[in-house]
Amino acid sequence: MRPVTAVPTTRPEVGVLVEAPAAAIPRLADALSAEGIHVSFALDKASSPVAPRVFSYGDQCVPRLGKGGLVRWLGTSGQLRRLVSSMGFRHHFIYVSSGPSVGQWWLAHGAGGRLVAGAVKLDDRGDQPGSLRAGEVVELSWTSRSEVQGLLGRLIRELRDDHLAAVPVGRLLRDAGQPV
Numbered sequence: 153m154r155p156v157t158a159v160p161t162t163r164p165e166v167g168v169l170v171e172a173p174a175a176a177i178p179r180l181a182d183a184l185s186a187e188g189i190h191v192s193f194a195l196d197k198a199s200s201p202v203a204p205r206v207f208s209y210g211d212q213c214v215p216r217l218g219k220g221g222l223v224r225w226l227g228t229s230g231q232l233r234r235l236v237s238s239m240g241f242r243h244h245f246i247y248v249s250s251g252p253s254v255g256q257w258w259l260a261h262g263a264g265g266r267l268v269a270g271a272v273k274l275d276d277r278g279d280q281p282g283s284l285r286a287g288e289v290v291e292l293s294w295t296s297r298s299e300v301q302g303l304l305g306r307l308i309r310e311l312r313d314d315h316l317a318a319v320p321v322g323r324l325l326r327d328a329g330q331p332v
Contacts, residue, residue, distance in 0.1 A: 153252070155267040155269035157268070161286055164316050166284055166289070167288070167319055168191040168291075169192045170191045170193050170291075170293075171292070174195065177206065178205050181205055182209075184304070187308055188318075189311070190210045190320055191319075192213070193213050194215075196215075214245070243264045245265055247260055247265045266331070268321050269289065270291025274306065275303075
């Protein structure tokens, strides 16, 4: 039940996963694309209006499931069906969860899902990424608009210092020959 947080690769790239309020995603996609950074955006609503904009930049949308809870996981199948089809996935997909239960993981795995999470996690509380390694998943999370620029600046500096490219997590897995 462990999420994929890194994959072995010879390519100088990391997968970047962004968790942000849906309303902030178009502006973030603009800013990241201007820096040559491509990411996976986690979305928890089917047919989100941000998806076409994200795809136009070469970014990826991935389903985000809430905490499993005692019985909340029972709605996982329906939630995944709506999210996965609206994001263009077919049989295999990656997803994120803020706290998967065994039932939630089992249903998602049975539907072709692969849980991913950050090996390196950055949020709006001043985290410093340290040295990044090729093949890692870097997870950016924030809720405060005032911290976005600082967080992006730290990520951009670290990517440049470590001579790494940022790619959507699905691409990182495919480039490494891993099943999605």
